[in-house]
Amino acid sequence: MMRIASLTWVAICAIATPGLAQSMPGMDMKGMEIRPQKPKPAARKAQSKAAPRHKAPVPAGDMRGMDMSPPARAPASAPDHAGMPGMDHGGMAGMDMSGPAAMSGPAGTDLPAGHDPAPPLPADHYADRFFPAEDMGRSREAMMREDGGQTIHQILFNLAEIQILNSHAGYRWDSEGFIGGDINRLWIKSEGEGTFRDGVDSAEVQALFSHAIGPYYNLQAGVRQDIRPTPSQTYATVGFEGLSPYEFETEGALFLSTKGDLLARLEAWYDQRITQRLVVQPRVELNLSAQDVPQDRYGAGIVDAELGLRLRYEIKREFAPYIGVSWERKTGRSAECARADGERPDQTGFVIGVRTWF
Template identity: 45%
Template sequence: MKYLSILMLAALPVPALAAQETGRAGHAGHSEAAPETPPAIDPHAGHVMPPPGDPHTGHDMPAPDDPHAGHAMPGDERSDPPVAGPSAAARSGPAHAADAFYGAEEMARSRRLLLKENGALTAGQILIDKLETAFRKGNEGYAWDAQLWYGGDLDRVWLKSEGEGRFNEGGPEDVEVQALYSRALDPWFNLQAGVRHDFRAGPERTHAVLGIQGLAPYWFEVDGALFLSDKGEVTARFEAEYDQRITQKLILQPTVEFELSAQDVPELGLGAGLTSAEAGLRLRYQIVPEFAPYVGVTYERAFGGTADYARAAGEKAGGWNLLVGLRSWF
């Protein structure tokens, strides 16, 4: 029996014995073997995580500048197809195609009518800018300033008249009439040239006139003229006015006027330099655009030698006037 036990032990496999010995050594001192726990699943397994603290995390970064951006690369050349010009047949026929259907004579008449209605139309206006009575400390007077024009957009004929007088005298003291040809310089100003004649109780004068009239920036209406009399006297005048609308019907109009002389003219009571100036303010009520009564006030004054001539004649060099008047046009 002893020899039989030895032979059975020799027949057992060596790895089995080694496993048993190893198991005994690993569990030495434990009352019960702990079960093995499977590893936890990582939700970011397989993802490439950005480095911590990167401010551009999740942003699409632009590609670096391409030094060849906008350059035509070889092989990319494109050419537009050739465009043929109009054929010889397209250049034949009448200058105005409508002539072939309606007749050249009928279309010529229509074109003349179209030209007249869109640029060659003549028109005209009579403007009574001031027709007023002036009240001054027992010395009431009257004055007017009117003009008429007729023509087209570029060329016009003008007639202007202004004057003044006193009610206690037989007729006007001073009357001025101008006949002018006007040529448009641009949409705003007209160059005017012609003659002027003064009717007065004293010496009369006839003048050559060269002036400019129009609408300055900010809607100031201006009128300036240079006069050369038949006696060789040179004088000038400048006027400006502005319409300030308070309402659609109530309009306040400030005005200024200056007169100058290049020399002393004793027989006309004019001194060299600035001869006189007038500033006025008129408030008119526009019942209709063509009819507007007004009230106002003006201050006028003579200067230099002109003031001396006025005092020598027993007149004042300046003063205030209260006005009542009418502005009308048609």
């Protein structure tokens, strides 16, 4: 009887021994395969010396010979900053992150405003280390001349047209040309009009020296010579020409004759593009006189005014035929002189011409 009890006890212990591991609280080892943890590449060499490699996986439920301790860590490669002064490892409270440590004062836009002259331009050129200085000097001089220092020229016929005004046909021209640089130029201007029946009624030529007073305006001074009507007159001239805001071309001048007569002229026009080739140009011109000039049939005040509208088609930028309308009106004593001469003080007509430059 005692022998049977002993065998029964041994059988019960043998059956209960594997279940001890499964009955551990919080652990379910059923079907679990324990694999060794692979070390990181950087610490593999160090770990191989510190801990042996794991053997083959242990079958589930067999805890014999298993090392449950955490894997050995590789030695830290970062330097020890514990000895650095001013470094607080508890939140880095002692470190000043407000700016570069090398800055001891204001710089850049933080500097106070002043009027010190600009620093001098560098006198040395890197290319001079590899090429003769004389050759590089000539090259730089040619570059400056070609990029703004060269002499340029142009001749422009802004108006070259036939006018059909009231009952007669006539013609008119307004041209100018210049030669010079970006700052100083010599201008030659000419304008006039006439009829096919009576010839040239008025014609003038101006020779002016022009000096740029800004990026958009030139100040001009010179002489004006009237060829028609006779007798001819000579005027001292001072004026301006340039591009006003909103791209209005403007031109004005004062004329003082050798007899003391003071005249003035104002012109403005605007090129409005409808397409890349089709352009409409409104134009206004005023002529004024400070006193009566009987020989020229002028009266004091506004002598005459002209409003025009021309539509041109640019076959090329340099060649653009146009059509349009023009209205002219004389006022004051000038209108009275026109009536006394049997002329109408106002005229409206059709114009056809070409605008060209080269």
